[in-house]
Amino acid sequence: MPDTPAPTPAPVIRSDDPASFPHSVLAERHPALIRKVRDATPYGPEQRRALDELLRNGTESVLDPPADDDWWDTWNVRRYTGRSWYSLPFLAAESCFYRQLLRAVGYFGPGPFQGVDPFRPFKLAELDTPEAAAELTALGPLSERPLPEQLRALLHGSLWGNRADLGFRLQTTGAGDSDTAGSSQLVADDTESLLSLLTGRSLPTGAPTAASAGDRTLCLVADNAGRELIPDLLLVDHLLTHGHFDRAVLHLKPYPYFVSDATTADTLDAVHHLVTAKTDAGTRLHTALTEGRLTLRTHPFSCAPLPYADMPADLRADFASADLTVMKGDLNYRRLVGDRLWPPTTPFTEVTSYFPGPVAALRTLKSDVITGLTPRTESALVTAEGQTWRTSGTRALIQVKV
Numbered sequence: 001m002p003d004t005p006a007p008t009p010a011p012v013i014r015s016d017d018p019a020s021f022p023h024s025v026l027a028e029r030h031p032a033l034i035r036k037v038r039d040a041t042p043y044g045p046e047q048r049r050a051l052d053e054l055l056r057n058g059t060e061s062v063l064d065p066p067a068d069d070d071w072w073d074t075w076n077v078r079r080y081t082g083r084s085w086y087s088l089p090f091l092a093a094e095s096c097f098y099r100q101l102l103r104a105v106g107y108f109g110p111g112p113f114q115g116v117d118p119f120r121p122f123k124l125a126e127l128d129t130p131e132a133a134a135e136l137t138a139l140g141p142l143s144e145r146p147l148p149e150q151l152r153a154l155l156h157g158s159l160w161g162n163r164a165d166l167g168f169r170l171q172t173t174g175a176g177d178s179d180t181a182g183s184s185q186l187v188a189d190d191t192e193s194l195l196s197l198l199t200g201r202s203l204p205t206g207a208p209t210a211a212s213a214g215d216r217t218l219c220l221v222a223d224n225a226g227r228e229l230i231p232d233l234l235l236v237d238h239l240l241t242h243g244h245f246d247r248a249v250l251h252l253k254p255y256p257y258f259v260s261d262a263t264t265a266d267t268l269d270a271v272h273h274l275v276t277a278k279t280d281a282g283t284r285l286h287t288a289l290t291e292g293r294l295t296l297r298t299h300p301f302s303c304a305p306l307p308y309a310d311m312p313a314d315l316r317a318d319f320a321s322a323d324l325t326v327m328k329g330d331l332n333y334r335r336l337v338g339d340r341l342w343p344p345t346t347p348f349t350e351v352t353s354y355f356p357g358p359v360a361a362l363r364t365l366k367s368d369v370i371t372g373l374t375p376r377t378e379s380a381l382v383t384a385e386g387q388t389w390r391t392s393g394t395r396a397l398i399q400v401k402v
């Protein structure tokens with residue numbers, strides 16, 4: 001079991017306040033997701049019964065972990081047995097829910113549905129949308145722009161690709177499709193520092209990057225499949241193709257999680273999609289995979305209900321050996337800074353100081369946690385919107401810790 005995180009003054013986010021965002025996730029989003037999963041795949045009576053049971057007793061009753069699944073012991077979550085789901089840390093409650101959902105559909109087997117991703121129908125549909133096609137069409141004109149401009153556009157494409165994961169759309173219908181990226185401001189913007197780290201130049205402050213010349217490794221901790229993973233892969237392709245990194249390691253989920261989180265199968269689907277669309281990037285990514293310049297990692301901790309501060313030694317060593325780790329998305333952000341109600345002006349660099357090496361967060365704001373705002377930004381947001389900016393998915397940030 002990992003070490004317990006150091007005590008901190010900021011309270012852990014829970015779901016027990018009925019007016020809170022986390023409560024709505026457990027009370028509304030999870031039941032909606034069970035129904036969607038039930039409708040999307042012709043599961044047999046056994047799996048349907050288990051899904052109905054989860055719907056009936058799921059988050060409304062107390063936590064009842066199965067005796068024969070050691071995931072609950074590995075991450076020390078069996079200690080929550082008999083407690084209301086709403087009393088758990090939000091991160092743990094969600095993680096336990098996804099574990100129960102996968103068990104209900106027989107994902108862990110044995111049986112005919114072993115390894116069948118209940119979210120795959122939604123993920124594949126994502127790749128088939130007119131919006132996804134338009135994004136690929138835009139690659140042509142982009143390739144004629146100067147390289148620094150391309151990199152900046154691909155970086156922001158990867159950021160805004162996180163705008164609306166499939167789970168998010170269950171609750172805020174349509175929010176993910178509206179063109180909010182252009183009109184929204186970044187609430188924190190370390191783009192210049194990140195570009196320096198990505199290209200190996202010295203930082204705008206004049207300080208040299210930690211990266212040495214040559215032999216550079218990028219870790220990209222992916223978030224969602226489909227329309228987020230495609231721009232992530234395009235960014236990785238650009239960085240490898242133009243010599244900014246020699247190797248990239250893509251961290252993925254070992255099995256389906258938080259609806260649309262990317263797995264190995266989703267990554268292969270995305271690369272296949274890029275190849276079928278006859279993009280040069282697709283061909284290059286395919287080759288990079290076969291040559292080992294792009295490698296895939298599926299560490300079990302990626303589906304653990306814990307913050308990165310508790311990561312095991314082997315994962316820590318992975319990140320420590322990278323010249324830069326890029327964390328994509330809201331869930332990774334929650335795990336990176338700790339899923340706590342920090343005062344919004346708490347420095348990002350302080351809460352991530354434990355991280356072994358330079359790390360960047362690219363995230364649209366879809367949950368309460370936030371760090372690294374200036375007092376001015378915070379008060380402007382609150383004056384304009386109260387607290388809705390925290391969870392609406394219309395704001396974003398780029399933050400860097402060197």
Ligand SMILES: O=P(O)(O)OC[C@@]1(O)O[C@H](CO)[C@@H](O)[C@@H]1O
Pocket residue numbers: 025029094162165167168223224258328329330331332365366367
């Ligand atoms: O990591 P992602 O895909 O950007 O976001 C995951 C997410 O939708 O899931 C949680 C609610 O289920 C929220 O915290 C968050 O907005």
